[in-house]
Amino acid sequence: MFSKILIANRGEIACRIIKTARRMGIKTVAVYAEADAQAQHVKLADEAVFIGPSPASESYLVGQKIIDAAKATGAEAIHPGYGFLSENPDFVEAVEKAGLTFIGPKAHSIRSMGLKDAAKRLMEEAGVPVVPGYHGDNQDAAFLAGQADEIGYPVLIKASAGGGGKGMRRVDKAADFISSLDSCRREAKSAFGDDRVLIEKYVLSPRHIEVQVFGDSHGNIVHLFERDCSLQRRHQKVIEEAPAPGMSEPVRSAMTRAAIKAAEAVNYQGAGTIEFIVDGSGPLRADGFWFMEMNTRLQVEHPVTEAITGFDLVEWQLRVAAGEALPVKQGSIAIHGHAAEARLYAEDPAAGFLPQAGHIDSLEFGLGDGVRIDGGVVSGDQVSPFYDPMIAKVIAHGPGRQDALGRLQEALDNTLVSGLTTNRDFLRALVGNDTFRAGRMDTGLIDRNLERLIEKPEPSEIAIAIAAVIASRIEPSSAHLGFRLWGAADHRIKLLFNGEMIERGLRLQDGVISLHGGNQSLQLADILMGESFEAKAHLGNRSVRVRAKICATEKAGFLDVSILLDGQTFVFTRPDPVAGDAALHSSSNDVLAPMTGVVRMVLVSAGDVVSAGERLAVMEAMKMEHTLTAPRDGEVQDVLCAEGDPVEGGAVLIRLKEEE
Numbered sequence: 230m231f232s233k234i235l236i237a238n239r240g241e242i243a244c245r246i247i248k249t250a251r252r253m254g255i256k257t258v259a260v261y262a263e264a265d266a267q268a269q270h271v272k273l274a275d276e277a278v279f280i281g282p283s284p285a286s287e288s289y290l291v292g293q294k295i296i297d298a299a300k301a302t303g304a305e306a307i308h309p310g311y312g313f314l315s316e317n318p319d320f321v322e323a324v325e326k327a328g329l330t331f332i333g334p335k336a337h338s339i340r341s342m343g344l345k346d347a348a349k350r351l352m353e354e355a356g357v358p359v360v361p362g363y364h365g366d367n368q369d370a371a372f373l374a375g376q377a378d379e380i381g382y383p384v385l386i387k388a389s390a391g392g393g394g395k396g397m398r399r400v401d402k403a404a405d406f407i408s409s410l411d412s413c414r415r416e417a418k419s420a421f422g423d424d425r426v427l428i429e430k431y432v433l434s435p436r437h438i439e440v441q442v443f444g445d446s447h448g449n450i451v452h453l454f455e456r457d458c459s460l461q462r463r464h465q466k467v468i469e470e471a472p473a474p475g476m477s478e479p480v481r482s483a484m485t486r487a488a489i490k491a492a493e494a495v496n497y498q499g500a501g502t503i504e505f506i507v508d509g510s511g512p513l514r515a516d517g518f519w520f521m522e523m524n525t526r527l528q529v530e531h532p533v534t535e536a537i538t539g540f541d542l543v544e545w546q547l548r549v550a551a552g553e554a555l556p557v558k559q560g561s562i563a564i565h566g567h568a569a570e571a572r573l574y575a576e577d578p579a580a581g582f583l584p585q586a587g588h589i590d591s592l593e594f595g596l597g598d599g600v601r602i603d604g605g606v607v608s609g610d611q612v613s614p615f616y617d618p619m620i621a622k623v624i625a626h627g628p629g630r631q632d633a634l635g636r637l638q639e640a641l642d643n644t645l646v647s648g649l650t651t652n653r654d655f656l657r658a659l660v661g662n663d664t665f666r667a668g669r670m671d672t673g674l675i676d677r678n679l680e681r682l683i684e685k686p687e688p689s690e691i692a693i694a695i696a697a698v699i700a701s702r703i704e705p706s707s708a709h710l711g712f713r714l715w716g717a718a719d720h721r722i723k724l725l726f727n728g729e730m731i732e733r734g735l736r737l738q739d740g741v742i743s744l745h746g747g748n749q750s751l752q753l754a755d756i757l758m759g760e761s762f763e764a765k766a767h768l769g770n771r772s773v774r775v776r777a778k779i780c781a782t783e784k785a786g787f788l789d790v791s792i793l794l795d796g797q798t799f800v801f802t803r804p805d806p807v808a809g810d811a812a813l814h815s816s817s818n819d820v821l822a823p824m825t826g827v828v829r830m831v832l833v834s835a836g837d838v839v840s841a842g843e844r845l846a847v848m849e850a851m852k853m854e855h856t857l858t859a860p861r862d863g864e865v866q867d868v869l870c871a872e873g874d875p876v877e878g879g880a881v882l883i884r885l886k887e888e889e
């Protein structure tokens with residue numbers, strides 16, 4: 230076995246690999262770019278090597294820097310994680326040429342599966358069912374349109390070199406084909422430097438079911454059953470589970486046999502995944518699934534497979550790379566219970582899943598039986614605009630599907646992230662969705678239910694009361710007893726929630742706080758405030774015990790109060806008491822940066838007359854573009870940013886002249 234390995238990745242997956250290496254007594258070397266100097270993977274590793282500027286293209290994607298770092302530290306092998314260099318066959322060859330071991334498949338396996346069209350041809354020859362369509366070399370637009378007609382609409386145009394859900398267009402009718410082809414090609418060219426495409430029949434009511442496979446250098450290949458990853462947004466997985474709901478033994482056996490055949494066709498070694506698109510319009514059928522692509526690496530969602538099989542797949546990767554045979558035979562791999570994973574992202578589902586960057590004021594997970602958290606950041610860390618904004622994966626395992634989903638729900642209910650917007654509430658709503666709970670989902674479920682999934686509930690009077698008490702800054706008199714209130718005092722508290730002003734009167738008497746001004750009057754007694762907030766609340770003739778997780782952070786005179794109550798998060802802001810009301814109404818004169826990122830284009834200058842909705846500037850964060858538009862008709866007074874400027878979320882970028 231290796232005595233030292235280098236991990237050519239960052240964040241959650243780098244931390245995950247370090248954990249297993251440490252358990253196996255293997256030393257680890259991290260690499261890091263500028264933005265990651267304080268990152269968890271750097272802190273956890275035994276050694277760390279700086280590899281350059283923050284953009285991945287100048288650090289994590291530069292193979293030579295990584296190989297140099299491995300040589301300099303005496304690491305014998307390189308684990309690529311996922312993303313970055315994990316599916317780059319040239320990198321694999323360079324690693325081997327340098328006398329090091331690549332912890333993953335051979336370059337030829339990656340190459341054969343790297344382009345979707347070539348992979349599909351290969352699979353066809355191997356007798357694996359592939360989605361009907363055209364995956365040949367002719368790229369003439371009129372020819373491709375003819376192929377689409379023959380396949381029958383709807384069709385899916387896919388970038389041959391695509392990945393990560395990019396470079397894909399569904400086309401419903403012939404009239405739209407050419408314009409979709411053009412835009413798909415443009416996206417493919419800029420994302421992958423390759424504008425070749427293939428055309429596939431769009432499978433209706435599609436489910437995404439994939440099979441985990443594993444090969445070694447002794448000719449053994451096994452599967453570790455399937456995962457269902459049908460809950461997707463923009464063709465990207467959001468929640469994954471294993472086994473697949475509604476899977477029958479005959480279908481499973483057909484699917485896993487096809488997966489093994491696929492892996493055998495490329496002499497596969499290491500961890501890999503065969504992705505199938507499945508007809509989900511009725512019960513699963515042995516003739517109702519088709520090969521989509523093979524991911525020649527460890528997958529983000531591998532923990533659900535680990536949960537149900539009891540094996541550590543990173544350990545297997547290390548053993549196989551070191552030349553050992555797979556630790557078990559197919560017959561000893563069995564399914565125990567059910568597992569599900571949710572990807573917790575710094576993103577705003579209500580704003581088209583716009584990635585968020587910024588400071589994590591507080592990060593607290595709901596832990597419970599069968600719950601595992603794979604994370605890459607902790608309270609106080611930064612989510613950088615340069616990389617994938619994933620905060621953590623929440624994985625739950627239980628005896629049956631409902632147990633696992635119940636545990637996942639509870640873990641999410643008790644997870645509080647303060648400081649930036651996340652998809653936590655969205656994930657909760659999704660796990661609670663009836664169709665999903667019944668196992669009747671397809672890849673369109675999120676889009677169809679989007680409005681309901683991103684609904685933001687109004688805060689209850691109790692949530693407002695807790696925020697008001699925290700914002701009032703009433704001092705605890707004895708640290709030992711927690712939060713104790715003495716004497717009488719009156720406070721008026723103003724809080725902003727979702728841009729709306731809430732005002733309440735607080736009266737403190739004999740340790741009881743009465744709240745006035747809402748549609749219900751309310752008292753809080755027996756208040757204890759520490760890590761969490763506890764009290765007895767009296768509402769009319771009702772009395773309830775209240776327990777909430779809280780986080781209060783002061784920012785430039787404002788106080789942000791996050792409250793996690795009954796599974797729901799509410800974020801209130803107490804405006805700067807000195808600045809007065811004017812500062813509150815983020816005036817409609819100002820155009821703010823919606824997230825931390827880089828200004829890509831400034832389209833106006835001072836003195837320009839603009840109309841409501843007109844494009845003013847374009848920002849980029851985490852590989853996504855965001856256009857800033859004029860909030861109203863008016864004249865540009867100031868442009869406070871320039872192209873290329875890094876800006877913080879909330880910064881004023883453009884100011885309009887005060888209206889007369």
Ligand code: ADP
Pocket residue numbers: 311312313392393394465466524527528529530617
């Ligand atoms: P999975 O099925 O494992 O989610 P994806 O293809 O969506 O597979 O990508 C896996 C991970 O790799 C994602 O979390 C994403 O951040 C990262 N990734 C995908 N494409 C790229 C890329 N071109 N550059 C860097 N990272 C990428």
Ligand code: ADP
Pocket residue numbers: 360385387391392393394395429430431432433435437461464465504506521522672
């Ligand atoms: P990527 O490399 O971006 O992961 P995939 O080929 O794996 O691309 O497809 C990503 C997702 O797009 C799938 O998980 C599925 O939801 C959807 N998809 C792909 N092919 C089809 C198809 N032929 N019919 C319906 N949906 C599809």
Ligand code: MG
Pocket residue numbers: 393504522
């Ligand atoms: Mg895929």
